[in-house]
Amino acid sequence: MLPTSNTGGALRGMWALVWAQRCTARTFIRLALGAGALGFLMLLTIDIGHKKDWLEWVVGIYLHFFLPLTCLNVCGSMMRSEVQANTLSFLCTRPLHRHTLYLLQYVCHVGWLQLVFFVGTLTLFALGAVKQVEGLGALLPMMLLTQILAIFAWSALAGLLGLVHQRFVVIGILYWLVVEMGLGMVESSNINQLSILRHVHTLLAQNNMVMSVMVEGESKWAAADPLTAGLALIGATLFFLAAGAALFTYREYLPSQEAGQ
Amino acid sequence: MSIAPVIQAAELSRWYGIVMGLNNISFDIGTGLTGLVGPNGAGKSTLIKIITGQLRPSDGELTVFGMQPWNNPAVLREIGFCPEDDALPDRLRARTWLRGLAMLSGIAPSAAPDHVDAILDRVKLERVHWEKPLGQFSKGMRQRVKLAQALLHHPRLLVLDEPMNGLDPMGRQEVQRILKQLAAEGTAVLISSHILHELEALCPEILILNWGRVIASGSQLALQRRLQGTEANLHIRCSDPARFTRVLFEADLLLGFDCTDTSGDDEGGLDLRVKDPQRFSDSLVDLLTDNDIALHELRSRDRSLQDIFEKMTE
Numbered sequence: 001m002l003p004t005s006n007t008g009g010a011l012r013g014m015w016a017l018v019w020a021q022r023c024t025a026r027t028f029i030r031l032a033l034g035a036g037a038l039g040f041l042m043l044l045t046i047d048i049g050h051k052k053d054w055l056e057w058v059v060g061i062y063l064h065f066f067l068p069l070t071c072l073n074v075c076g077s078m079m080r081s082e083v084q085a086n087t088l089s090f091l092c093t094r095p096l097h098r099h100t101l102y103l104l105q106y107v108c109h110v111g112w113l114q115l116v117f118f119v120g121t122l123t124l125f126a127l128g129a130v131k132q133v134e135g136l137g138a139l140l141p142m143m144l145l146t147q148i149l150a151i152f153a154w155s156a157l158a159g160l161l162g163l164v165h166q167r168f169v170v171i172g173i174l175y176w177l178v179v180e181m182g183l184g185m186v187e188s189s190n191i192n193q194l195s196i197l198r199h200v201h202t203l204l205a206q207n208n209m210v211m212s213v214m215v216e217g218e219s220k221w222a223a224a225d226p227l228t229a230g231l232a233l234i235g236a237t238l239f240f241l242a243a244g245a246a247l248f249t250y251r252e253y254l255p256s257q258e259a260g261q
Numbered sequence: 262m263s264i265a266p267v268i269q270a271a272e273l274s275r276w277y278g279i280v281m282g283l284n285n286i287s288f289d290i291g292t293g294l295t296g297l298v299g300p301n302g303a304g305k306s307t308l309i310k311i312i313t314g315q316l317r318p319s320d321g322e323l324t325v326f327g328m329q330p331w332n333n334p335a336v337l338r339e340i341g342f343c344p345e346d347d348a349l350p351d352r353l354r355a356r357t358w359l360r361g362l363a364m365l366s367g368i369a370p371s372a373a374p375d376h377v378d379a380i381l382d383r384v385k386l387e388r389v390h391w392e393k394p395l396g397q398f399s400k401g402m403r404q405r406v407k408l409a410q411a412l413l414h415h416p417r418l419l420v421l422d423e424p425m426n427g428l429d430p431m432g433r434q435e436v437q438r439i440l441k442q443l444a445a446e447g448t449a450v451l452i453s454s455h456i457l458h459e460l461e462a463l464c465p466e467i468l469i470l471n472w473g474r475v476i477a478s479g480s481q482l483a484l485q486r487r488l489q490g491t492e493a494n495l496h497i498r499c500s501d502p503a504r505f506t507r508v509l510f511e512a513d514l515l516l517g518f519d520c521t522d523t524s525g526d527d528e529g530g531l532d533l534r535v536k537d538p539q540r541f542s543d544s545l546v547d548l549l550t551d552n553d554i555a556l557h558e559l560r561s562r563d564r565s566l567q568d569i570f571e572k573m574t575e
Contacts, residue, residue: 006367013364013373020357021350086348090410093313094365095338104365249332252316255346 010096011104018108035120038066039127046131052213054133058124058143059214063150063200067117068180071154072172074113076162078105079248084166086255099245102159106241110155117147135209146203149233153196156240163247196236202229265327266291267418267449268312272321275307282307284473285321290451294444296464297453298570303470305453306345309422312451313342325418338367341416343407345423345453351396355386355406358395359413366414376413384409385435400427408436418449425456437463457567469570477569484569492516493538494562498530500555506531508552514541532562 038061046053079102082088091101121143128136161168161175180197192198202224204210266289275282283304299305310316311323314330314337323329330336350358356377363373381391384405390398395406404427411419419440425433440463444450454460460467467484469477477484499505502520509515516534535541549556 009364009367009370012370013361013366016357016364017350017353017361020353020361024352085350086344086346087350089313089315089342089344089346090362091365092315093337093340093342094362095334095367095414096365097334098332254310254316 007100007104010094010100011107014104014108015111018105018112022112031116035123038062039123042124042127043130046127046133049132049134051133051135051209054128054131055210055213058128059201059204059210062120062124063147063204064197066120067147067150068154068172068176068196070116071113071151072158072161072169075106075109075155075158076168076172078109078159078162079253080162080166080168083253083255088253088255092253098249102163102245102248103241106155106159106244109159110151113151113155114148117151118144121147135207139207139209142204142207146200149203149230149237150196150200152237153233153240156237156244157196160240160244160247163244163251163253193232196233199229199232202226203233264291268323268325268451269327270308270321270323273311273318273323274320275304275311275316276319281473283311283318286470286473286475287321288468288475288478290449290468291466292444292447292449293466294440294450294452294464295466295468296460297451297468297470298457298460299470302472304473305470306422307473308470309342309420309451309453312418313337313340313420338414339417341411341414341419343411343419343421343424345426347400347403347427349395349398349403349406352394354392354394355381355398355409356391359406359410362410363413368414377409380409380412383412383439385432401429401432404428404432404436408439412443416448418451419443421450421452423454424452425454425459433459457570461567467569481569493535493541495533495535496521496530496558496560496562497533497556498558499549500557501552502531504552505548505554506533508548508554509533509535509541512544512548514544530558 038057042054042057046057079088082091092098094101096104121140125136125140125143157175158168158172161172165171180195183191183194185195186192201214203226205214205224206226268288268290270286270288273283273286286304286308297305297308307316311318312325312330314333317331325336326339328336330340353361356374359377359380360373363377364370368376378391381388386402386405386409390402395403398406404424408421408424411421421440424436424440428436437459440450440452452460452464461481465480465482467478467481468475497505506515506518514536516536518534519532521530521532548554
């Protein structure tokens with residue numbers, strides 16, 4: 001009789017598979033090249049001690065662009081790539097509920113993303129220190145907290161989009177343009193609350209340096225309640241996760257259907 | 262007391278849009294080895310996907326061990342599935358992949374490594390390949406790894422879609438041996454294959470599908486009898502063929518015969534059409550001893566699985 005385990009054992013199994021698929025030399029080379037290019041450009045364009053330049057890189061490029069796009073790519077493909085590679089049957093025939101399988105995939109892929117972006121953020125702050133930007137120590141905890149919540153939310157949304165359609169990257173970019181950069185920037189109504197970036201801004205704005213540069217400066221970020229923003233990000237994560245889990249539970253995924261979608 | 266079927270389908274249908282995959286089929290599959298046969302597009306893959314919980318029926322019901330397999334871990338725990346497709350996560354090493362799947366199958370992480378090694382030994386994948394990426398595997402090696410992942414959690418039902426594809430003759434024999442062993446241990450094995458002569462040798466029970474319908478199911482013997490009615494075709498070699506045919510005619514057992522050896526040898530061969538196979542087998546020994554005829558060879562010329570398949574799918 002074999003010793004059996006519960007969902008914790010299944011999580012370890014999924015983590016082993018995701019880790020082995022992600023931790024390849026090719027992945028690390030890509031990450032290193034990306035970080036190297038970003039670092040080089042930052043060093044070229046940031047003036048010594050210039051907070052605004054550094055923040056525009058961290059918020060405008062890293063949080064607005066790199067982070068959502070990477071989440072979209074990694075978590076959007078977590079199930080879709082299994083369907084397209086015709087390997088989903090190896091997972092779906094395991095003794096797990098389909099929603100459990102989906103959530104395990106999400107947790108493991110998000111775990112990987114959190115690690116990657118944790119290292120990425122530390123690199124950005126190290127570059128900021130090189131450029132003698134002040135107030136980095138005070139900003140780091142809020143930046144990490146915001147980033148963790150943002151990764152959860154973006155990844156849950158990406159996972160859902162990946163289940164909805166094989167062209168999830170296109171849908172994700174359209175969403176980003178319409179909701180995040182469009183509706184999210186509308187100031188005159190509460191419709192901007194739909195935007196994840198809006199809540200990311202609100203959390204970051206609790207820091208004095210960000211407040212002085214982005215809220216009181218040209219960017220015109222609105223100062224809002226950070227608790228509401230944090231709860232909104234958690235709520236969005238749970239909503240997108242529940243929708244993804246429900247979709248994966250009730251919808252059949254076959255490689256033969258991919259071409260017909 | 263009757264034994265409950267492992268798989269039971271009742272008026273099961275499955276459509277893909279307007280295309281009919283399975284059309285109102287009903288059947289039972291029990292323990293032991295069962296062959297699933299049918300031409301391309303017959304509905305074999307659809308049926309296998311419903312059995313393994315990858316698809317849901319559009320209408321009717323299919324149960325495995327009395328339960329519906331879709332999104333049901335209690336049933337999936339009892340099912341091992343080896344797909345036809347050659348797709349594997351090519352970047353992963355065989356051992357890593359199988360250990361991950363073992364833990365996903367409910368095997369404790371502490372037991373998974375040894376268990377995976379034992380399964381890899383069982384499917385005869387050489388140890389030198391265990392730490393290689395799956396992308397470097399030959400087709401035969403990939404078949405063995407796919408079989409290994411299906412066996413990880415000791416399923417009571419093993420579903421294999423074309424498991425012999427890509428295997429060399431020795432590999433095929435080895436897989437056949439494993440499947441027979443599993444069946445002897447009580448595992449129900451359902452095998453879909455195009456290699457009919459191998460299914461014939463392996464599976465006493467057969468389910469034939471065509472155009473989404475079950476056109477025959479049951480034991481090969483029963484299907485043969487159904488096709489042939491009450492006669493049997495035999496080839497014999499005996500010491501006195503002429504006398505033996507006369508004796509059989511007198512006993513009202515022979516419908517016809519054909520001499521297959523015209524060399525003039527007294528001990529030539531005969532192809533016989535025997536009227537009542539059961540009465541023939543019951544009285545054969547008496548007829549031979551009473552007439553002092555020595556029997557050298559007796560074999561059936563009856564229909565092979567290929568013949569049954571061709572006849573049924575005409």
